[in-house]
Amino acid sequence: MKKFRIAALPFAVYAGIFIVAPIVLIFMYSFQGAGGDFTLENFTRFFNFSDPTYLKVLWRSIYLAAISTVICLLLGYPMAYILSRLPNRVRGILSFLFVLPMWMNFLLRTYAWMTLLERTGIINTFLTNLGLPTWDIMYTQGAVILGNVYNFLPFMILPIYNVLVKIDKSVLEASADLGGDSGVTFRKVILPLSIPGVISGISMTFMPAVTTFVISKLLGGGQNALIGDLIENQFKVTGDWGFGSAMSVVLMILILGAMQIMQRYEDENDGSGGVLL
Amino acid sequence: MKKIFALTLITAMLFSLAGCSSSEDVPTLTVYNWGDYIGDGVIEQFEEEFGCKVNYEMFDQNEDMYTKITKAGGEYDVVIPSEYMIERMINEGLLAELNHDNIPNMENLSQYVLDRDFDPGNKYSVPYMWGTVGIVYNKTMVNGEITSWNDLWDPQYEGQIFMMNSVRDSMAVALMTLGLNPNTREQADIEAAQAKLIEQKPLILAYTGDEVKDKMIAGEAAMAVIYSGDAANILMENEDLVYVLPEEGTNLWFDNMCILESSEQKELAEKFINFMCEKEICEINRDYICYNTPHQEVWDSLDEATLHTYPSADIIEKCFIYKDLGEMAKVYDEMWTKIMVN
Incomplete structure (x- = not known):
């Protein structure tokens, strides 16, 4: 036990400097006015219901991130499932291919989408040459969702895949022995066992999607600004760190709340063998 | 064993990379300039001639640069902001007075760009580039000629217009269209400009930065609000493009080189400024950046086509120069944010 504590010390120091201290700072800034005095103004400005400019942006961010996450799940789950069913060698190569694009810089990949999607x-x-109508998606919310799905899909597939490959084959055999066909086995055995992977996949795609600012700026053209863009703008351009911090705090609390709910959901399902759907 | 060997090799490679950048006894000058705003090889030439090292960093907007310096502790020697930002920085004591004895090349600069209201006598700043803001349009994509800022509100160009993602420039376009003073500090005027820009939003394809150059060359949209130099640059790439200074007049701007008060390399910084005013360097910059040069001789040697992108005397009469907005800058920012998210 003692040894363990000493080994954990470097991490504790690291976490203190790079995780706890910045959060404390952001928290302090969010309660500071222009002159450094204590104020709630940054928050009242954000939650101004008679002029809900900022709330609308928050809502738009949540909405687009939720759609992106659902699409990732719908695409990612079957992919992870198929992947987990393949023979070992093929599986290794394919999962490597999924991760491969991530070796390239995120910004570069998003710029590449601009060249693909613009008029x-x-x-x-290509469409024009085939005589087909063009697809005017650049600088729309659709383009932002597409960018989100493309960039965050691996974060959905990998955790689900990891859970699926670890499912004990004998559990599946037991289900078959008891007369379950493949549909029943999937619904009653595989799906419930894969829920932890789904939950972590959802949080790993939703979080970056709700906070992103590069994708919305490049593919959304500025008029589809998200909360991440607003925060970036407060820090970089306007220089109002108090307001920027307040928005960050709101966003953090929101994500924390969402994670708590999902965690509870996962706990309830854990071990009880309860069936979803 | 193999693994350990590979690991050692990688570590050694990383360290040798790091080794390249350490040069302790050479003085270092940190320059903070706009993105894509200096000729090829100019920095290297300065480093070689003066035996120093230059850290070159870039920003996209005056406001970015100001925030980085005042809030984020950015340490720079030479910065190149625009006139209204220089005025603000002088007022706030951020800029150092220049020793003109160290910048003899200032003599070669045109009287036209010197001694402007934002820095009388050029005590704090030396011109780097100057220009205007106008509309660039693709003549195959519009009906007739574009002549006025009002054309940016013409409903037939829905989804065909690029505006700038820049508070001052976009608000100024709206204020000029309304016939109001682009340096206004009146709340009512600013609100009118905001309403005008919100009205325009359905017509806008995107609010862009530097990437507008590539987009207009490719023919993504019919027209864009653009800086004169960027226009001159892309006119060479696509012959369907036309640059026009709207009849209502436009913004005339100056980007000047300044030295921060906090700089510890003031003398080297002055040498840098002097170097940038040399004829040969101004020529390289003129050819690369395509903005208007402050150097009289270089200006005189321009060909007809390039000279066309310089504002004519009657346009200049209708031009205005940005002034620092003081406390109202915040109101502009907030209005702009609301336009963008609406």
Whole structure:
């Protein structure tokens, strides 16, 4: 036990400096006015119901992130499932291919989407040459969702895949022995056992999607600004760190709340063998 | 064993990379300039001639630069902001007075760009580039000619217009269209400009920064609000593009080199400024950046086509120069945020 504590010391120091201290700072800034005095103004400005400019942005961010997460789940779960069913060698190569794009810089990949999607871009040039109508998606919310799904899909697939490959084969055999066909086995055995992976997949895609600011700026064209863009703007351009921090605090509390709810949901399902759907 | 060997090799490689950047006894000058705003090889030439090292960093907007310096402890020697920001920084004591004895090349600069209201006598700043803001349009995509800021509100160009993602420039376009003073500090005027820009939003394809150049070359939209130099640059790439200074007049701007009061390399910084005013360097910059040069001889040697992108005398009469907005800058920012998120 004692040894363990000494080993944990470097992490404790690291966490103190790079995780706890910045959060404390953000928290302090969020209660500071322009002159450094204590104020709640930053929060009242955000939660101004007679002029809900900022609340609308928050809502738009949650809405787009939720849609992106659902699409990731719908695409990611079957992919992870198919992947987990493949022979070992193929599986290794394919999961490597899923991670491969992540070796490239995130910004670069998003810029590449601009070249693909714009009116004179590769996809539309191709469509025009075939005599088909063009797809005017650049600088819309659709483009932001597409960017989110593309960038965060691996974060959905990998945790689900990890859970699925670890399911004990004998459990599946037991289900078959008891007369369950593949549909029943999936619904009553595989799906419930994979829920922890789904939960962590959801939080790993939703969180970056709700806080993103690069994707919305590049693919959304500025008019589809998200809460991340507003925060960036407060820190970088306007220099109102108090208001920027207040928005960050609101966002953190929101994410924390969402995680708590999902955690509880997971606990309830854990071991009880309860069936979803 | 193999693994350990590989690991050692990688570590050694990383360290040798790190080794490249350490040069302790050479003085270092940190320059903070706009993105894509200096000719190729200019920095290297300065480093070689003066035996120093230059850290070159870039920003996209005056406001970015100001926030970085005042709030985020950015340490720079030479910065190149625009006139209204220089005025603000002088008022706040952020800039150092220049020793003109160390900048003899200032003599070669045009009288036109010197001694402007934002820095009388050029005590704090030396011109780097200057220009205007106008509309660039693709003549195959519009009906007739574009002549006025009002054309940016023409409903037939829905989804065909790029505006700038910059508070001052976009608000100024709206204020000029309304016939109001682009340096206004009146709340009512600012609100009117905000309403005007919100009205325009359905027509806008995107609010862009530097990437507008590539987009207009590719023909993504019919027109864009653009800085004169960027326009000159892209006119060479796509012959369907036309640059026009709207009849209502436009913004005339100056980007000047300044030295921060906090700089510990003031003398080297002055040498840098002097170097940038040399004829040869101004020529390289003119050819690369395409903005208007402050150097008289370089200006005189321009060809007809380039000279066309310089504002004519009657346009200049209708031009205005930005002034520092003081406390109202915040109101502009807030209005702009609301336009963007509405």
